[in-house]
Amino acid sequence: MPRKPQRSTSGRDTQGRSDARGQKLAGSIAVVAGATRGAGRGIARALAEAGAKVYCTGRSLRGNPSPYNRPETIEETAEMISAAGGSAVALRVDHTVEAEVEALFQRVDRECGRLDLLVNSIAGENPLMAQWCSFWKTDLKNAEAAFRQSLLSHIITAKHAAPYMIRNRRGLIVEVTENDVLSAGGNPVTQTVKLALKGLALNMAAELRPHGVAAVAITPGFLRSETMLERFSVTEETWREGGKKDRNFLESESPLFVGRAVVALAGDPAILERSGQLFSSWELGREYRFTDADGRRPDWGALKIDFSKHPEQLLQRLRTGSEMQLRWLSELRRKTKHFLTQLPQTKTEAGHSTRRDRPGLKPGSVLI
Numbered sequence: 001m002p003r004k005p006q007r008s009t010s011g012r013d014t015q016g017r018s019d020a021r022g023q024k025l026a027g028s029i030a031v032v033a034g035a036t037r038g039a040g041r042g043i044a045r046a047l048a049e050a051g052a053k054v055y056c057t058g059r060s061l062r063g064n065p066s067p068y069n070r071p072e073t074i075e076e077t078a079e080m081i082s083a084a085g086g087s088a089v090a091l092r093v094d095h096t097v098e099a100e101v102e103a104l105f106q107r108v109d110r111e112c113g114r115l116d117l118l119v120n121s122i123a124g125e126n127p128l129m130a131q132w133c134s135f136w137k138t139d140l141k142n143a144e145a146a147f148r149q150s151l152l153s154h155i156i157t158a159k160h161a162a163p164y165m166i167r168n169r170r171g172l173i174v175e176v177t178e179n180d181v182l183s184a185g186g187n188p189v190t191q192t193v194k195l196a197l198k199g200l201a202l203n204m205a206a207e208l209r210p211h212g213v214a215a216v217a218i219t220p221g222f223l224r225s226e227t228m229l230e231r232f233s234v235t236e237e238t239w240r241e242g243g244k245k246d247r248n249f250l251e252s253e254s255p256l257f258v259g260r261a262v263v264a265l266a267g268d269p270a271i272l273e274r275s276g277q278l279f280s281s282w283e284l285g286r287e288y289r290f291t292d293a294d295g296r297r298p299d300w301g302a303l304k305i306d307f308s309k310h311p312e313q314l315l316q317r318l319r320t321g322s323e324m325q326l327r328w329l330s331e332l333r334r335k336t337k338h339f340l341t342q343l344p345q346t347k348t349e350a351g352h353s354t355r356r357d358r359p360g361l362k363p364g365s366v367l368i
Contacts, residue, residue: 023051024267030117031055031108033095033157037072038225039176040121042255043262044077048086050263052117055108056081057093064092068127072226095122095153098160105160115164117266120157120197121176123150125227129193132186143189150193158204162213169212172266175201176258177217180280180301182325183318184219198278205276210348214275216265220258221282221300222251247306253298257281257291264288 030047034040035056048054058074059066065073074090081088091107093100108115128146131139158173165171177197178184184194201217208215224239232242232249243250261284265271282299284290291297307315 023049024263025116026051028052028116028266029055029108029112029114030119030266031057031104031115031161032119032121033057033093033153034120034122034124034176035077036060036066036074037070037077038121038125038227039220039223039255039258040119040124041072041077041080042257043119043121043174043176043259044088045081045084045086046256046259046263047117047119047266048081048088049084049259050267052266053087053089053112054081055089055091055104057091057095057104058122059092059094061092068125070226095157096148098156101156101160105164109164114168115161115171117172117174117262118158118161118165119174119176119262120154122153122157124176124178125225126150129185129187129190131190135188138187138189140189146189147193151196154197154200158200158215162204162208165213166208166211171213172271173201173204173208173213173215174262174265175215175217177219177278180219180278180283181322182329183321201278202276209272209275212272214271216271216275217278218258218261218265218284219278219280220255220261221253221280221298222248223258224252224254228252246309248303251298251300251303253281253300254293256293257285257298260290260292261285261288264290 025047028047028051030044030052032040032044032047032054035044035054036058037060040058044054044056056074056077058077060068060070060073062073062075065071074092078088078090091104093104095101105115126146126149128142129150154175158175161171161173165173175197178194182195182198183191185191198217201215204215224236229235229239229242232239232245234240234242236254239252240250242252258281261279261281264284264287265274265279268274280301282301285297285299289297
């Protein structure tokens with residue numbers, strides 16, 4: 001069980017203001033689950049850049065890679081942070097093993113006495129979810145493993161992080177997903193995982209709200225992960241050459257950009273008011289005015305996407321699916337509003353400013 005709160009000596013006030021060096025998260029304690037590569041690595045680097053102490057977790061160690069058999073390691077992520085003057089701890093954790101996750105947060109609490117931020121970026125580029133095909137053609141041989149690695153691991157990790165945040169009545173859980181609409185991915189396994197992560201953040205937010213803890217989901221734009229750079233046969237220094245293959249790539253972002261988006265949310269004293277929402281790196285870039293490592297502010301949402309290389313059949317499916325989603329969401333909104341009018345007012349709500357029957361509103365009205 002989490003211990004009683006310890007008084008922080010970090011100098012970071014409860015309103016999330018920067019310290020004397022301008023670091024928004026000075027003194028904060030963060031865990032980035034899945035910090036080995038891609039968005040997770042970029043988020044870990046950005047949090048440390050903002051002054052947080054970052055526990056970088058994952059399965060890949062030097063000489064002991066994960067089944068992905070990629071060269072990146074959590075030690076490498078921590079070394080990047082240390083070289084830039086930040087504070088990081090690399091820990092091997094298999095987030096599908098509940099005992100290992102529980103031990104992780106016990107160690108963080110023992111060493112720091114607090115937990116301010118959890119970012120779940122586990123198995124975001126799981127090769128088991130790479131297939132693109134119709135659902136009736138999907139290879140399901142590894143489907144259960146994919147669900148365990150890319151979805152259940154997030155639930156396990158959030159489960160064991162939440163009590164420490166609830167104890168201190170503050171904190172933020174961030175679920176990293178794909179796309180800022182309902183759909184994402186090219187097969188039912190991937191689509192289910194990416195949609196579930198958005199719903200997970202929403203459901204956790206409702207449960208955590210009374211405890212002063214927030215939960216959100218976030219998606220990067222066209223992410224220049226290590227895998228994507230290899231696919232375009234470029235490096236982070238020569239990435240613009242990839243625009244010759246796909247001009248959409250010219251609006252891509254480094255993993256640090258979505259990391260700075262997470263920093264902006266974590267440093268916002270009003271984050272609880274936005275709990276449960278699905279954010280994108282590019283919209284947060286517009287709002288909080290942060291930039292990528294090269295000083296650009298990539299905006300995937302403002303780009304007129306070039307679909308010229310997409311098959312006609314795929315484009316038609318995307319259009320049909322989007323139209324169906326709009327109807328689905330419209331009906332869901334109507335039904336949810338009706339359900340909300342049926343709920344009795346609780347004692348807690350009676351004295352709060354969120355009271356639905358404010359002056360000018362009839363009892364039972366909803367502010368949606």
